[in-house]
Amino acid sequence: MTIPAGLSDGGYTVSVTATDVAGNVSTPKTAAFTVDRTAPVITSTHTSVTYIKGSPAAPTTTQGWIDLYGVTATDSGVGVPATGGITVDASDVDTTTAGTYTVGFTAFDLAGNETTKYDVSYVVGFVADPTITLGSNTAFFELGTTPPADDAAWKTLFGGATTGTSGGATVTSVIVDHSAVDSAVAGSYDVVFAVTDSLGYTATATGTLVVRDTTKPVISATETELTYTDGDTKITTDAGWIAAYGAAATDSGSGIASFNVDASSVDYATAGRYVVTFTARDHAGNTETKNVNYTVAFAGAPSITLGNPVVTYEMGDDKPSSQADWIAAFDVTAETAPAPRRSRCRSIVRLWTSQHRLPRGMTWCLL
Numbered sequence: 001m002t003i004p005a006g007l008s009d010g011g012y013t014v015s016v017t018a019t020d021v022a023g024n025v026s027t028p029k030t031a032a033f034t035v036d037r038t039a040p041v042i043t044s045t046h047t048s049v050t051y052i053k054g055s056p057a058a059p060t061t062t063q064g065w066i067d068l069y070g071v072t073a074t075d076s077g078v079g080v081p082a083t084g085g086i087t088v089d090a091s092d093v094d095t096t097t098a099g100t101y102t103v104g105f106t107a108f109d110l111a112g113n114e115t116t117k118y119d120v121s122y123v124v125g126f127v128a129d130p131t132i133t134l135g136s137n138t139a140f141f142e143l144g145t146t147p148p149a150d151d152a153a154w155k156t157l158f159g160g161a162t163t164g165t166s167g168g169a170t171v172t173s174v175i176v177d178h179s180a181v182d183s184a185v186a187g188s189y190d191v192v193f194a195v196t197d198s199l200g201y202t203a204t205a206t207g208t209l210v211v212r213d214t215t216k217p218v219i220s221a222t223e224t225e226l227t228y229t230d231g232d233t234k235i236t237t238d239a240g241w242i243a244a245y246g247a248a249a250t251d252s253g254s255g256i257a258s259f260n261v262d263a264s265s266v267d268y269a270t271a272g273r274y275v276v277t278f279t280a281r282d283h284a285g286n287t288e289t290k291n292v293n294y295t296v297a298f299a300g301a302p303s304i305t306l307g308n309p310v311v312t313y314e315m316g317d318d319k320p321s322s323q324a325d326w327i328a329a330f331d332v333t334a335e336t337a338p339a340p341r342r343s344r345c346r347s348i349v350r351l352w353t354s355q356h357r358l359p360r361g362m363t364w365c366l367l
């Protein structure tokens with residue numbers, strides 16, 4: 001039976017009778033049929049689904065896609081097959097590359113009417129986290145110096161920060177968090193480098209910044225050579241030596257912990273040139289020394305003794321005729337304070353007599 005083309009969708013009953021040549025009419029036979037020329041209608045609860053980190057993986061079956069979007073096909077006519085009435089084309093989806101892909105659903109009814117493709121969007125919004133690696137996980141920073149001025153300098157301090165992305169994402173920023181660092185206090189601090197990609201995902205690398213003081217103190221002195229002579233005040237304390245030489249110790253790092261003087265070699269009883277050592281130590285244990293010279297030029301007044309205080313001459317004897325003779329006659333010895341550190345003229349002797357004044361300027365140098 002051919003269904004008339006103009007017959008609209010719906011249910012019908014056809015009645016058939018047969019009439020013979022004698023005009024006898026049969027009992028009618030009836031049959032019901034449905035006209036359905038209309039495709040089903042597809043609806044969905046979602047028209048776009050975005051895959052993000054932590055989402056279920058992309059479906060691998062038709063039912064999985066149907067469930068993901070809540071796809072339903074309804075048909076006002078003969079209906080959609082209970083199974084297999086909806087097909088899906090997800091061949092466009094590439095889960096290894098970020099992007100927006102089209103997934104198409106098609107439904108047909110039992111009469112074979114097929115819908116046009118019903119498109120939804122599948123957004124691949126995550127492939128893998130970005131990565132960041134530091135050139136060195138530990139960096140050192142000298143206490144008291146100026147911290148890096150910007151993120152680029154911090155990266156350089158840690159030997160650079162290498163970033164990586166996946167799925168076509170790009171790096172949008174690398175931020176350095178150095179807020180934990182106190183550059184004025186020695187210690188170890190975390191510095192966090194955070195990379196963010198164009199998909200909005202972030203990864204971090206944490207480096208350790210060691211703030212330390214490896215720099216020696218600096219010792220200055222306004223004098224490096226001083227001489228002690230008769231009448232000078234002897235220096236006996238660290239403060240006295242420091243003041244005498246105008247010495248000072250500074251440290252740009254942990255600061256001066258101690259500033260001491262070693263003048264133990266100085267012997268005021270013995271003329272000579274001595275070394276005085278200043279030693280400065282910072283709070284990190286770095287030490288610096290500076291030597292200055294101290295000359296003891298007066299170790300006591302010279303002394304003179306006469307072995308023969310009284311010399312008797314017989315009338316007519318010749319008087320001594322030379323310095324040596326006079327000295328010998330009176331058995332004269334003269335000494336100054338000891339000065340063993342160098343060979344020098346140890347004593348100058350001028351002889352005077354009450355009766356025989358010798359010419360001025362005649363001297364003896366006893367070696």
Ligand SMILES: [Ca+2]
Nearest residue numbers: 038075077109
């Ligand atoms: Ca239909």
Ligand SMILES: [Ca+2]
Nearest residue numbers: 213215253282
């Ligand atoms: Ca220092």
